[in-house]
Amino acid sequence: MAELLGPRMYGCSNCRNLISLHDDIVSKTFRGKSGRAFLFSHAMNIVLGPQEDRNLITGLHTVADIYCADCRQMLGWKYEKAHLASEKYKEGKFVLEKAKVVEENWL
Template sequence: MAEFVGPRLYSCCNCRNHVALHDDVISKAFQGRNGRAFLFSHAMNITVGPKENRQLMTGLHTVADVSCCDCREVLGWKYERAYEETQKYKEGKFILEKSKIVKENW
């Protein structure tokens, strides 16, 4: 019988702190500051920074950078508010950059 390994996770690339579950991936087709990024419904073990307005590829959004709570590595951002109706689905969700996270238990 196969040994139970646990859920597939994503961890901080710097300190391996668990930051998200694979089951919470909504889309892998996003763009971050440094390349590809994933949209997650939830993130854990992170610190949410101050809110700021940013002009992104899909319009104006209010976002807050998210960092690993252990090593403070900036991993992406949280969408706090979307101003365009077609972008409202992003509110409360998290962008984590592919270059800043690593797979665990795969």
């Protein structure tokens, strides 16, 4: 008999607080400060830092750092505004660093 698994989710690597659903991944080809990162359409149980303009690999963006709402570990950032037309698809989306989140099956 096959074991039924719950939905795949990502939690904070420090405290396991639920941060996002696997189905919300938009891209797995992003880079964060600590290496590989994923772009998500939604995130939960987070706190946003102040907005700031940052020169990233793909140009100038207005971003806000993302912190776990429970333990305050920095997880990545949210794209608030893209200054290039070709980057507008990122607006409102979240970059979570692979080293800062863990994938789990929750029942």
